[in-house]
Amino acid sequence: MGGDDAPGVPIAAARAVAGEVDVLLVGDPAALAGTGLDVVAADQVIDMGEDPALGVRAKPGASIAVAIDLLARGLVGAVVSAGSTGATLAAALLGLGRVPGVRRPVVAPVLPVGHGVVLVDAGASPDVQPEALVAHARLGGAYAAARGRVSPSVGLLNVGAEPGKGNSLARAAHALLSALPGFAGNVEPAAVLAGAVDVVVTDGFTGNVFLKTVEAMAAGGATGPGGVAGGVAGGRGEVHGGALLLGVDGVVVVAHGAAGEAELAAAIATAAVAARGDVVARLHALL
């Protein structure tokens, strides 16, 4: 069981959603004893400094590997992790496989602005080639469609709206994305937070910085020009209820390592909604 405040916060979050979602905790049985919740024992831990893929390979008894195995065997409907995103990605990809046609899964939170803006990628792949952003757009568009948006619009996160703006990655990606149906061009952060598009694509490094900046501003009650962060939420926990790991063949939600009880409970709810709504099957059909 990962997360900065494990096992206390995960236990509290699981209790908070009891009655709405059946939650099974995976981790050190001694630490989880007496909670009254169902527990599956996992006695290994993948350290934050460890290579995620090698860690998952070397430690099949790690909680994330055990949890993913339960999902792969159909014993649970979804997995939520506040542990290392890299380890979660590795365990999910190795244990579940991918939706056909997906090269590398992405972290896809839904920003609570407009009809909900899907951010792709918020941290799975920091270094990507321009072609990957086209794949991000297709995945994000399919997810938005699965969430009910008709012909979702896709924007490329950039420092200006004009086609020539940005670094070499953004300019090359813009040229490739221009052939994609629904592409609405470059979007600046303020436009994203105004709900100008249904999907915003970027590399995992930029997306992670963008998300954390918005969250930090919202948590501090700060507002940027035009009340940017104020338009999102009043606190970090309200910015998003975890992020779906989009492209793996199962419902996996990643939450902040520092997630509090409410935030982790929201992530569990996100996972339950995705599982009950058959989001992965819809992605299969849409991609």
Added chain:
Amino acid sequence: MSTRVSAEEVLDLLVDGIRRVMGLDDGDLGLAGRPATAWRGVRFDEDLHADSLDLVEVIEGVERALRRRGVEVRVADVDLVRLRAVGDAADAIAGSAA
């Protein structure tokens, strides 16, 4: 049932795995029309831009495929991080057969 496997058989499985995991075809690497042995010198880092997750996914895919055929293989983790080229991986997997 044989418990051994040749490096050439492993190479075929590796090439299939690399194509699937990394979304590549022979044309991407200038290998169109050439035999699988042409892949032996292809480097994971410099040529394929593969990261550790790509590498582990490819290797574990081949290990699973061989186990389904009754061939027990597992590259030691310490050896896995030293693999530089596809041919190294074929030799390491074939050499690990129990």
